[in-house]
Amino acid sequence: MVATEANSSLTSxxxxxxxxxxxxxxxxxxxxxxxxxxxxxxxxxxxxAKGIADGLGASGEVTSPTFVILHQLKGRLTLYHFDLYRLESAKEFVALGFDDILYGDxxxxxxxxxxxPDQLPSERLELVFHFDDGDERRIEVRAEDERWQQVVREWTARC
Structure with a gap:
């Protein structure tokens, strides 16, 4: 991993x-x-997301949940892996009860x-994945609140 100056971008x-x-x-x-x-x-x-599951010790296979929208895996913490690609509206998102999960344990x-974005908590980490040369990926890191900024500093320092 290569991090840029302000940890605003990572390269894998x-x-x-x-x-x-x-x-x-x-x-x-x-x-x-x-x-x-x-x-x-x-x-x-x-x-x-598979890496997060690995790090949480989650049991089960992580696959793209495109057709089922949500996979739940148990580990140190429960991992709720969503794929919102096929949802058409914020109403659908809310109607499926995701608020209970997002603000859960x-x-x-x-x-x-x-x-x-308006249905999500403002305290969140956003990662934007881009193709670079060959197998390289550039990952933009967006951490607006103080806690996530600290997490990003620790993450990039240890990895």
Whole structure:
């Protein structure tokens, strides 16, 4: 992993490294944390979520939940892995009862969570995945509140 100056961007050189980044973030996560993964199709969002599951010791396989919208995996903390790609509106999001999960006792990882930003807590970590040269991925890190900024500092220092 290569971090830029203000930890506003990370570079991963392989899918294995992307997965390790997720695993390295997991020990820093707390109940109620929300992580939004967005960016190019196939750029590593699900691979990163697999890493978080690894780091949480979650049992079960992490796959893209596109057709089922949510996978739940038990580990140190419960991982709620969402894929909001197929949802059409914020009404659908709310009607499915996601508020109860987002503000619950697990960690929520939302692929395509940028579709409904007003339904998400303002205290969240946002990661935007981009293709770079070859297998490289550039991951933009957006941490607006103080806690997430501290988590990002610890994450990039240890990984």
């Amino acid at each position: 050189h392989s899918s294995e490294e992307t997965r390790r980044l997720g695993a390295c973030l997991a020990p820093l996560l707390q109940p109620g944390d929300v992580i939004v993964l967005t960016g190019d199709l196939g750029a590593g969002k699900t691979v990163f 697990g960690v929520s990882v939302l692929e395509w969570g940028d579709k409904f």
